[in-house]
Amino acid sequence: MSASLSDDSLSTHIETMMVEQNPRGMQHLYAKQETGTYLRAAKSLHHAQGTVLIGTGFAVNNTFETDGPVGAIALYKVLEKLGKQPILVTGNPLYSALKNDFNCFELPINSIENARTFSIKALEQLKPDCVLSIERPGLNKHQRYYNMRGIDISEHCGCFDFFITEAPCPTIAIGDGGNEIGMGNLAQHMQALNITPCITPCDELLLADVSNWAAYGLIAFLSRWHHTDLLADIEPLNILNYLSERGSVDGVTHKNELTEDGLHAMHGQQLITRLRQLGGFTTENEV
């Protein structure tokens, strides 16, 4: 029955699921969006035949948090399986942690002043068909990066903002707090949230309770259009293990744990199960 949902209905279902726990107030922002965000974003990914840039990595105490890279890696593997050329774009220390296992492009750290020129050159070189940001710190009105606690972390961050704003192709950005790239689309609605909003906009902004989860929502659409259960092979706990071995910390607890924004990996896994059911790939009994 679920498989007979229209694309539009599937998108609305996914959008609602993505913000249902609402730990950081994303339901409030979702109410300001035009529905269909996940569908429109997934179409851009689907139509990208060649290179897809996936920017990720949020600096925490000289290392990186688990939220962002888990979804980025899940999406990378799916896009690769579909014959596209994904590239993870990130700065150190995450870049060094990933570069042996994935096609990566390095962002220089702490160079906001040169970032626009650098990004334009990189885009000319990489020629992406789609650029996606998942849980990247975004420039605020002070042209700085603040974390969710309001601390200026600019000197530890690379700048991916201009990869989004200067891209000659569709752009997607995923966030769960308000200070991530793409939140410029809704910056004026953040008075109620205790955050200095990012003002960098994007073509399609995807909201989620945990940014990693938005990647699963996009993959649900790719599964549908390829008639293939692409979510079946994704094991968030395995990816968390991989990242933890390389020094990741949870963005909320700041501990090296197998969690995302303070939530056990089980939550992401459950969401994947529900997305597969929604897509008609499994029944409740099979799981």
Next chain:
Amino acid sequence: MSASLSDDSLSTHIETMMVEQNPRGMQHLYAKQETGTYLRAAKSLHHAQGTVLIGTGFAVNNTFETDGPVGAIALYKVLEKLGKQPILVTGNPLYSALKNDFNCFELPINSIENARTFSIKALEQLKPDCVLSIERPGLNKHQRYYNMRGIDISEHCGCFDFFITEAPCPTIAIGDGGNEIGMGNLAQHMQALNITPCITPCDELLLADVSNWAAYGLIAFLSRWHHTDLLADIEPLNILNYLSERGSVDGVTHKNELTEDGLHAMHGQQLITRLRQLGGFTTENEV
């Protein structure tokens, strides 16, 4: 009768008057604002005891347009009369045109990269109690300045954006098209307008059909609170004459004419008359 209007009602009257001709779609944006914009902005000016920075000047073909400086000069004169210390902040050629007659602060041209640091230092030096921008080009998502025709005019512009975003005091910004400083507050609502929006926000954004006119709306409140007809001495045609002698052009026609955005000075003068009537300073017969 009009004088018995509450401050809130006066503000709503003024806000509606300011966008009633709607040549560039500001009614559409006004519908997205919380009412009371002119009242809240006027209070910030009223409470500023010392220095008030007034940024103005929009580059057109190596000179400057009439919209912006007329209102800036009108406001400057009123603030001076009220014992405050206004300073006009602008780049060349407007800076050189005004510096002999007004207290001015010069913005360097074409230096976006250094603008944030420059602005923070300038704010420390000038210690403003309020910062106001009237028809200043605002940075868009490409970190560039575009005019209303979509042409990149960055190399001819100084950067006032960070005077607004880094100010340690209330900030006000006035615009009439979407590409001016402050429009970041409404950037997400500009899809319907044929403009690349400015993403720089401000505390209080004032919309007007012609930016100069917003200054008269603010002065109407100062008149009320000082029980003084401060609009009586303002002659837009005289200020236009003064600017025209110094090389100004109309921002729409690009000709050195005594007009603002293609509109005869009479329109601004009529608005002043109506604001004085609304404030109870004149009756219809007196004018």
